[in-house]
Each structure stands twice: as structure tokens, then as C-alpha cells.
Amino acid sequence: MKPTTDTCSLSPQDQYGFFSISLFVPLLLLLSPGLSNTISHWRGDEVGVKSTGLVLNFYKESCPQAEEIISQQVKLLYKRHKNTAFSWLRNIFHDCAVQSCDASLLLDSTRRSLSEKEADRSFGMRNFRYIETIKEAVERECPGVVSCSDILVLSARDGIAELGGPYIPLRTGRRDGRKSRGADLLEEYLPDHNDSISSVMDKFHALGIDTPGVVALLGAHSVGRTHCVKLVHRLYPEVDPALNPDHVPHMLKKCPDAIPDPKAVQYVRNDHGTPMKLDNNYYRNILDDKGLLLVDHDIAHDKRTRPFVKKMAKNQNYFFREFSRAITILSENNPLTGDEGEIRKRCNAVNKRH
Structure with missing residues (x-):
């Protein structure tokens, strides 16, 4: 994947607004005094739909309320548990940087394999149960429609906004993987705190993310x-x-x-x-x-x-x-689309095959 051209811009009204304090709230319903008086927008419409098969508002017909439900759940959970925002932001790095943005991170361990979220490289990660909370809310509205991988990405998007960061329109249409990746792959793809800056840059450059x-x-x-x-x-x-x-x-x-x-x-x-x-x-x-x-x-x-x-x-x-720009590239790393993968019923386990 090649680095995307920088197309993020500020409109005149953005230059005098405030950042949303909702971690992943696309509607930007809450405005917080004291935050930076600018608001950044990633303008996905100018970039155009890539060959990933992802599009903006993928669920506009199959589940029109999906993104609003996710954003409202994120806002509610953040209000109750402030540290959820950090977890959702970290999720997108740990899931999308390892071969595919397919929610493999969310799978529980089985008798045969240790899950990604329990591997050493995932030390300190938590709050996965709240992704399940969001999934349950979406399932009540549209059973079997919205993927866990899209929920992971959109919760990260809204979480960034909750923390006072930019609201980043991200494409959807991902499907969920059926296997958790081994610890050796996590070591290969995820930068470590002791890695050299050259190693860190090499790993992100391989995803199409440039030095800035x-x-x-x-x-x-x-x-x-x-x-x-x-x-x-x-x-x-x-x-x-x-x-x-x-x-x-x-x-x-x-x-x-x-x-x-x-x-x-x-x-x-x-x-x-x-x-x-x-x-x-x-x-x-x-x-x-x-x-x-x-x-x-x-x-x-x-x-x-x-x-x-x-x-x-x-x-x-x-x-x-x-x-x-970098989050957008990361979120579109080798997604499963079309007939690939599945739409999990629960985010921590693959669907049973009959």
C-alpha cells in the first residue's frame, strides 16, 4: 500500500470550533471548553475509494443506525470508564498492524492456541469486554450485519475524538478473520519499546506509512x-x-x-x-x-x-x-471483504460451522 496523499484540511468554521470530547463520536455531539479551538477532518471523499473494497458508510442501507449506535456506546462507556479510550486507540494498532485489520486481536485463546491479546506483546491491554458491549448493542438493531473489525476501527475513531483528537472519517466494510495469530507474528509486525527507531520505521513503512x-x-x-x-x-x-x-x-x-x-x-x-x-x-x-x-x-x-x-x-x-492520514492507512491494511472471512456473532469467538 502506498502512502496516501495528505488531503486533510480545515474549513473556516473548523478553525474556530472545539474538539469533541467523545472518544469515538462521529456526530461530534459534545463540545468541550478548554480543548483546542480547531477541529481536523480527514476528507475521505477527496482520496477516493481504494482497491481495498472499503467505502464510507458501508452500512447505510443494511444497518443505517450502526455508526450512531457505536458512537453513542463509546460515549457512554467513556463517561463511565475513562481508560476505555486508551484501550480502543491501542486496539487499532495491535489488530491492524499485524497482517490484516480483521479483529483477530479480539479472539479468546482456545485449547489449541494462545490468543493475540494474551501474548507478551499485548501486555497491559484490557477492556476487550467493552467491545463486546458495543457489539451486543449493534446486534440488537441489526443481527449478523456489522463486523467486529469495523466496530474495532470505528470505536478507535470515536475514541480519538473523545480524547480531544481529530475526527477521522474511516471506511467500513471489513469482515472478521477466523484465526488468532501467533506470538511470533506479533513480534515480527508490532514495534517494541526497545526497538531502534530504524526498526520501528521499517515496520510502519512496510504498511505504507511514511516517516511523518x-x-x-x-x-x-x-x-x-x-x-x-x-x-x-x-x-x-x-x-x-x-x-x-x-x-x-x-x-x-x-x-x-x-x-x-x-x-x-x-x-x-x-x-x-x-x-x-x-x-x-x-x-x-x-x-x-x-x-x-x-x-x-x-x-x-x-x-x-x-x-x-x-x-x-x-x-x-x-x-x-x-x-x-496514518490512522487511515493503518485501518485499511489488507482487510477481508466480500465473501472473505465472516461476520462474527460474538467478537471473542469465531462462528460455529455447521
């Missing part, structure tokens, strides 16, 4: 948290000298053990300043050497990525444009 797109995707580290087991190598036995010394005491307070219990809920918020908001503060932090992960430090200092980091630190609209 990679830098923008890493901006997802603006929200959520990093578990201490992923950080202690930068703190013990000696503190990584690349870390800003003013930020180290906070990290040590949150991660006081050199060998933390992986089952304990010990973590550091990715962005100490605006931890619940998807914004460009992340880029200012990493330029100030306050990034938690090695990859955060590397993109701020590598000559291939630093210019884009600096530009995104200064211009949130630019960050949102590149982020929208």
Missing part, C-alpha cells in the same frame, strides 16, 4: 500510561543519562522497584501534563527529554524524525493531519 506518519502515530503516547516493567531498565541500576533529571524523581516515585511485579498496577502516565488529552504536548515533552520509552527519546533526536517532531510540537493541526 510514523512520528504522528507515536503521538498516541500523548495519552495512556506505561507500565513500570517497561521502564525500569531506564531507571535501574543507574538512571539513563538521556532522561531529563527533573523528570526522573517522578518516574522513580511511580516505579520504586527495580524488579516490579508484572501483575501489580504500577505505571507512569505517558504525558504528565495532559494525560487524558491527545495533543501535541507529547512532542514538546520528548524534545525536553521527558519521553518514557527509548523510542520516544530516539524520534526526538534522530535526524530523520527530529524535524517532524519539532514541527508537530509547534503545530497541532499538522500533527492531527499526519495522525489522521
Whole structure:
């Protein structure tokens, strides 16, 4: 897949509006004071329908209320459980980056195979049960019509908006895969916190995402948290000298053990300043050497990525444009369409064949 031309633009009215505080709300029903007074739109109509077989509003005839139901469920769940937004955003990375955007991530383990969501690379992922909640709401309206893979993608889209990020029109029409992929494939396709910046870029470039797109995707580290087991190598036995010394005491307070219990809920918020908001503060932090992960430090200092980091630190609209473009490419990675795959009845299990 080739990188998509940047066609994201701001209309005059967008330049004076506010971002929706609903994580995945296409209707942008809630407006939150205090958010950035711009709103970015990914204009899918200008890009044209790709050969993926996906289209905007795929369910407009078969289930006209599908996207509204999904967005309303996301809004309701986010209101009750704020951390669902981070989970839905992470879902789209972990599912779509591994061979196909087909909801294989959501499948439970079986007696024969370990599921993707229980593999080491998926450490810390949770809230899968809320995808099932959304699926049940959609099934009540249109049984057997809307795929779990589309629900995964649309919940991520609306979740991004809930966190104050851009609303990104994403195409639908995906079908669900019938197998969970092995841990070895996750290791091959998903970047790790210890990977070099070259390795991270290579993995995303293979999906058709260019360097500014990679830098923008890493901006997802603006929200959520990093578990201490992923950080202690930068703190013990000696503190990584690349870390800003003013930020180290906070990290040590949150991660006081050199060998933390992986089952304990010990973590550091990715962005100490605006931890619940998807914004460009992340880029200012990493330029100030306050990034938690090695990859955060590397993109701020590598000559291939630093210019884009600096530009995104200064211009949130630019960050949102590149982020929208990259998410769109990611969401259209090798989908199952037409007669491929199936429409699962439950997202955590394949349909029984008679």
C-alpha cells in the first residue's frame, strides 16, 4: 500500500470550533471548553475509494443506525470508564498492524492456541469486554450485519475524538478473520519499546506509512500510561543519562522497584501534563527529554524524525493531519471483504460451522 496523499484540511468554521470530547463520536455531539479551538477532518471523499473494497458508510442501507449506535456506546462507556479510550486507540494498532485489520486481536485463546491479546506483546491491554458491549448493542438493531473489525476501527475513531483528537472519517466494510495469530507474528509486525527507531520505521513503512506518519502515530503516547516493567531498565541500576533529571524523581516515585511485579498496577502516565488529552504536548515533552520509552527519546533526536517532531510540537493541526492520514492507512491494511472471512456473532469467538 502506498502512502496516501495528505488531503486533510480545515474549513473556516473548523478553525474556530472545539474538539469533541467523545472518544469515538462521529456526530461530534459534545463540545468541550478548554480543548483546542480547531477541529481536523480527514476528507475521505477527496482520496477516493481504494482497491481495498472499503467505502464510507458501508452500512447505510443494511444497518443505517450502526455508526450512531457505536458512537453513542463509546460515549457512554467513556463517561463511565475513562481508560476505555486508551484501550480502543491501542486496539487499532495491535489488530491492524499485524497482517490484516480483521479483529483477530479480539479472539479468546482456545485449547489449541494462545490468543493475540494474551501474548507478551499485548501486555497491559484490557477492556476487550467493552467491545463486546458495543457489539451486543449493534446486534440488537441489526443481527449478523456489522463486523467486529469495523466496530474495532470505528470505536478507535470515536475514541480519538473523545480524547480531544481529530475526527477521522474511516471506511467500513471489513469482515472478521477466523484465526488468532501467533506470538511470533506479533513480534515480527508490532514495534517494541526497545526497538531502534530504524526498526520501528521499517515496520510502519512496510504498511505504507511514511516517516511523518510514523512520528504522528507515536503521538498516541500523548495519552495512556506505561507500565513500570517497561521502564525500569531506564531507571535501574543507574538512571539513563538521556532522561531529563527533573523528570526522573517522578518516574522513580511511580516505579520504586527495580524488579516490579508484572501483575501489580504500577505505571507512569505517558504525558504528565495532559494525560487524558491527545495533543501535541507529547512532542514538546520528548524534545525536553521527558519521553518514557527509548523510542520516544530516539524520534526526538534522530535526524530523520527530529524535524517532524519539532514541527508537530509547534503545530497541532499538522500533527492531527499526519495522525489522521496514518490512522487511515493503518485501518485499511489488507482487510477481508466480500465473501472473505465472516461476520462474527460474538467478537471473542469465531462462528460455529455447521
